[in-house]
Amino acid sequence: MRALARIGVAGALLLALLTAQDAQAAESAVVAGGVVVALDQHDVAATPGAKITFASTIRNTGDRPLDGYVAHLNILSTDKSVYVDPEDWSPKRTQYLDELAPGGSTTLSWNVRAVTSGPILLFVSVTSPTARTVTSSGPLNMTVGGQRVVNAGGVLPLVLWMPAGVLALLGATSVRRRRLR
């Protein structure tokens, strides 16, 4: 009987623990749902090498403070032929938020340098280790145009004749040395 009673108590404890975890998860989801991320710009045009600065406002619309939240800038191209390495565009793409009180907001500034031509899409995502969801802003459409790459026409004469000229000078000094011997 005692053994049965012990099993019953253990089962009850386990049930209580699982219920508490479910409640915590639900609470996190509510908190994550209480975050709104908005950008101050929606469309921007740039040329390669140009620096663009924009801001994102993170607002706590829930009824609990937000703690441990992280904002991350995402950069991608909607054209599959355009290669984007986010590190080249913005080396600092992650920012850590201070505690945000209910109804409060914070503004983060992001610096981006346009690297290659093409349609680029940027957005800011916010999450925390306990949030279980990721909240993102709307997109900032960046159109980068006017990239100039080196025109390969006529490169061969240059890259061949320059070393050839120096080789000729080297040969001339060699001939001179032999004559002097």
Next chain:
Amino acid sequence: MADRTVVGDAPTLATPPSGTRSAGAVAEQELRDLWLSGRGFAMMLAYTVLLSIITYLVASNQELNFLEQREAVSLTLQVAVAVGGLLVVLVAADAVSGERERGTLESLLLTPSPRRSIIVGKGVAAVSLWLVAFALALPYFWWIGRDVGTFGTAVVGGFVVGTLLALALTGIGLLITSFSQSNGLSLALSFVVLLALYAPHQMPAEATRGWAGELVQRLDPFSSWLLYLERLIVNDHSLTQDASLLVVPALCAVVLPALALLAGGRLSLMPRSGA
């Protein structure tokens, strides 16, 4: 100069040559040795081959051609300046220890030229490598940057930065070679110093942020000149906009050759132990 007025206009044969004249004579001899022996042109051949490969890849290789044209100019300029500096170190680090190793330093020290004149002459020969290398790099800069109007900026910026770097590296090379018994030691030490100066530039972007990262970038002459050239060419800054970045390279270009000159006054044979 005042002494000469008292003694008379015509110096006697026994009068030792003035510092400037003997430095000029040593420089002339060193330049002849470097260029007429073909050693300088052999280095320039390797230099132009390297620049040709980079230019060809920048123009035709899909991965590198992805670079924006200004970045391509910046890349070529940085390589041209860095490799030019490397060649300068190669010659400067050989200047005294090479003579010592070949057993020709004794006869050089027996000439009436002051020891510092020997150092100046050898320094001039080392810097001449940079000047010729830069002249050979000009067609490459023009060809890569011809459509974006960066040629003038690249030439002026590259020449200023490269000359500062060449002077500083000549100072380092001469300083090390004056105290090295063997050429191998001198070259190895010079390259270690060169790599140590280049290392801060290779730090990840995260490490260069904050006041400490910024300070390291500004104190390290290599990092600051690379940053200067990048801002000048890629970000289209004016020549004077980031002039503060050239303060440390300029100081190094003055202080290091001056130290080498001071050390040159104590130039000795330094016989090997046991010899």
